[in-house]
Amino acid sequence: MSETASERALRLLDMVPFLNAHPGISIKELASAFKISTNQLIADLNLLFLCGLPGYTPLELIDLSFDDGYVVVKEPQNLADPRNLTDRELLYLLIGLSSLESELSGEKLEKVKELRAKLRISTKSSIPLGVVDASGSRSDLVTLLPVIRESLEKRKKIRIEYRSRSRDSITERELSPYRILEENGNFYLEAYSHDVNEFRTFNLQNVNRARILEEDCVEIDEVKAAKSEKVQFRLDSDSIFHLENSAKITKTGSAFEIDVFQREWIVRNVLRDGGAMTITAPVELRSDVRNLANSALENYQK
Amino acid sequence: MSSAKTERLINLTMALLGAKRYMTKTEIFRKVAGYSGSAETMERMFERDKDELRSLGIEIDLVNNDPLFEDEVGYRISPDRFSLKPVFSPEELGILATALNLMSNSSFAEDVTRLNLKIDPLIASHENEININVNNSLLHSSELKVISEAISTRTELQFDYKKRLDVNPEKRSVCPMGLSAWRGEWYLVGFDKDRDDIRVYKLSRISSEINLIGKKGSFEIDRDFNVRDHVIMYTASQYPVTLQVRRFTGYSLRERAQRVESINDDFDLVTIDFLDEDDALKSILWFGDDIVVLEPEDLKSKVINALKRIVGAHE
Numbered sequence: 001m002s003e004t005a006s007e008r009a010l011r012l013l014d015m016v017p018f019l020n021a022h023p024g025i026s027i028k029e030l031a032s033a034f035k036i037s038t039n040q041l042i043a044d045l046n047l048l049f050l051c052g053l054p055g056y057t058p059l060e061l062i063d064l065s066f067d068d069g070y071v072v073v074k075e076p077q078n079l080a081d082p083r084n085l086t087d088r089e090l091l092y093l094l095i096g097l098s099s100l101e102s103e104l105s106g107e108k109l110e111k112v113k114e115l116r117a118k119l120r121i122s123t124k125s126s127i128p129l130g131v132v133d134a135s136g137s138r139s140d141l142v143t144l145l146p147v148i149r150e151s152l153e154k155r156k157k158i159r160i161e162y163r164s165r166s167r168d169s170i171t172e173r174e175l176s177p178y179r180i181l182e183e184n185g186n187f188y189l190e191a192y193s194h195d196v197n198e199f200r201t202f203n204l205q206n207v208n209r210a211r212i213l214e215e216d217c218v219e220i221d222e223v224k225a226a227k228s229e230k231v232q233f234r235l236d237s238d239s240i241f242h243l244e245n246s247a248k249i250t251k252t253g254s255a256f257e258i259d260v261f262q263r264e265w266i267v268r269n270v271l272r273d274g275g276a277m278t279i280t281a282p283v284e285l286r287s288d289v290r291n292l293a294n295s296a297l298e299n300y301q302k
Numbered sequence: 303m304s305s306a307k308t309e310r311l312i313n314l315t316m317a318l319l320g321a322k323r324y325m326t327k328t329e330i331f332r333k334v335a336g337y338s339g340s341a342e343t344m345e346r347m348f349e350r351d352k353d354e355l356r357s358l359g360i361e362i363d364l365v366n367n368d369p370l371f372e373d374e375v376g377y378r379i380s381p382d383r384f385s386l387k388p389v390f391s392p393e394e395l396g397i398l399a400t401a402l403n404l405m406s407n408s409s410f411a412e413d414v415t416r417l418n419l420k421i422d423p424l425i426a427s428h429e430n431e432i433n434i435n436v437n438n439s440l441l442h443s444s445e446l447k448v449i450s451e452a453i454s455t456r457t458e459l460q461f462d463y464k465k466r467l468d469v470n471p472e473k474r475s476v477c478p479m480g481l482s483a484w485r486g487e488w489y490l491v492g493f494d495k496d497r498d499d500i501r502v503y504k505l506s507r508i509s510s511e512i513n514l515i516g517k518k519g520s521f522e523i524d525r526d527f528n529v530r531d532h533v534i535m536y537t538a539s540q541y542p543v544t545l546q547v548r549r550f551t552g553y554s555l556r557e558r559a560q561r562v563e564s565i566n567d568d569f570d571l572v573t574i575d576f577l578d579e580d581d582a583l584k585s586i587l588w589f590g591d592d593i594v595v596l597e598p599e600d601l602k603s604k605v606i607n608a609l610k611r612i613v614g615a616h617e
Contacts, residue, residue, distance in 0.1 A: 004354075005307035005354075006308075006311055009311035014416070017423045021422065021423035021426040047305050047308060047309055047312075048312075050309055051312040051316065053316055054320075078319050078320045079316065081386060082421070082423045082424060083385055083420055084384055090454075091450050092410060092417060092450060093401060095405075095441070095450065096402065096404050096405040096441070099404065099440040111393065111397065114394075115398070118390070118394070124382070124383055126525070127454065127523070128524065128526065128527040130526070130527055130528025132482070133483070133528075134482065205554070267590075268589075268590065270612065270616075271608075272587045273587075274584070274587055274611070275611035275615060278616065289616045295590065295591040296591040296605075297609045299591055300594065
């Protein structure tokens with residue numbers, strides 16, 4: 001790709017402050033920093049020689065030497081400081097700093113926040129500071145999700161450390177993951193748990209760590225056929241949990257069908273949706289929902 | 303390759319940057335090396351040079367009503383805006399170095415080369431990298447680059463978006479305003495032109511290429527815009543609720559609780575700040591008969607109504 005005159009000018013404008021900060025840098029190093037050939041670099045340096053401020057006497061020209069293979073800028077004129085960041089560069093930097101923030105807490109986090117503000121002011125950019133925020137991306141989930149997705153893809157078992165409901169106990173589980181469910185930023189993993197030989201739903205908030213094992217997953221479809229049941233439901237509103245892999249749920253007209261391993265899980269989802277979701281089959285599940293809702297209502301009649 | 307033009311562009315930049323006051327075109331043609339030929343040729347040269355510098359991000363200010371210049375327009379590059387002043391502490395430079403390092407190992411690698419060269423002169427004199435072991439999978443996203451480009455140039459975006467699993471993707475035209483990562487997923491906050499409102503899009507639900515549409519600078523982003531105001535997960539919890547929670551149940555709620563008090567053998571008294579009424583309603587209903595709402599009255603009747611509706615639908 002051939003470079004335009006103005007792109008080259010920009011490189012030269014950036015080269016002067018770089019040289020100013022690295023007196024005596026070798027031609028080779030300099031060329032590799034700017035990702036150009038040494039021939040191109042020498043042509044660039046020869047051109048810089050000719051540039052300067054109006055008047056263009058030796059006093060006003062950029063002065064540099066590079067005869068012995070090392071470059072020194074003796075007089076950068078008014079190009080000593082690096083060029084300001086463009087809006088795009090500032091945005092990139094804010095994205096980088098934000099992802100750093102998601103890993104930090106306390107004093108260090110405050111320092112990064114301060115730096116963001118300082119950058120905005122010193123670059124005089126019109127990009128608002130609040131344009132990027134990654135602080136809600138906690139590292140544990142950032143590391144968990146890729147592990148689970150990889151396991152789903154390669155069909156390898158995983159081992160997780162799980163904080164179970166009775167808070168104090170932390171257990172290790174060996175799982176064959178089936179699917180990831182998500183609602184408003186809460187992630188759930190449905191998996192066959194080999195320790196209890198049953199399908200379970202795990203709230204990823206309670207998973208401390210996960211790692212992939214060598215062993216292949218059990219054939220989910222076979223186990224599933226034995227353990228799961230098909231539940232049909234109807235939806236009246238937007239509010240529904242999202243399945244990452246929509247192939248695991250089927251839709252015919254306004255009716256949905258989903259494989260359910262834990263009745264309790266789907267029953268609670270119906271309740272949570274406050275009437276937007278109605279189970280149409282099987283009938284026993286309809287009465288499970290009715291019974292739980294009735295029992296909750298009784299609490300208010302006492 | 304002709305070096306003459308490159309040389310002229312650098313000379314023009316340096317002259318405008320060093321000018322104590324605005325330079326008229328006449329002055330520029332007389333003083334800046336590289337301008338020659340007929341008045342018309344020089345005029346054309348200058349217009350092109352100016353546009354090219356601007357398109358590369360060098361701001362050239364102009365005045366045209368200064369009495370000193372009569373009808374002539376004056377040009378200048380503000381040193382304040384042109385260069386990045388070394389105002390950062392060694393520690394801050396360390397943070398910058400870490401962030402850049404992070405980006406150099408991500409989808410952004412190519413794009414930060416120039417950025418690295420700009421920041422490098424500031425960092426060069428300090429070797430003080432803060433040492434944080436960062437997992438940068440957040441930065442591995444090609445969509446992020448396109449969207450950054452669009453935000454920084456205020457260019458509209460178009461893409462297909464699948465709002466839920468049960469609907470077909472729809473085409474969206476969006477003025478992108480911000481990005482937010484939540485639990486490992488990126489979200490775009492933008493003004494949806496067809497819906498005439500600010501909406502939040504999860505990048506993983508965009509089902510097509512993301513295209514930049516139309517002219518740069520076609521909208522503005524408010525100076526005090528903040529993605530946190532739009533992404534629900536960040537909204538402050540400000541809906542206080544008092545509940546009875548059956549003992550040994552509702553652990554995920556208890557973790558959010560302000561106070562937990564034992565009141566009898568069956569129930570504990572729990573106070574929690576939810577995000578809003580909807581958050582409270584959903585979280586409470588999930589627990590079925592393990593939770594009883596005491597206050598507010600309004601929420602209590604909503605819970606009762608929802609339960610009645612559910613019973614009715616499953617009769």
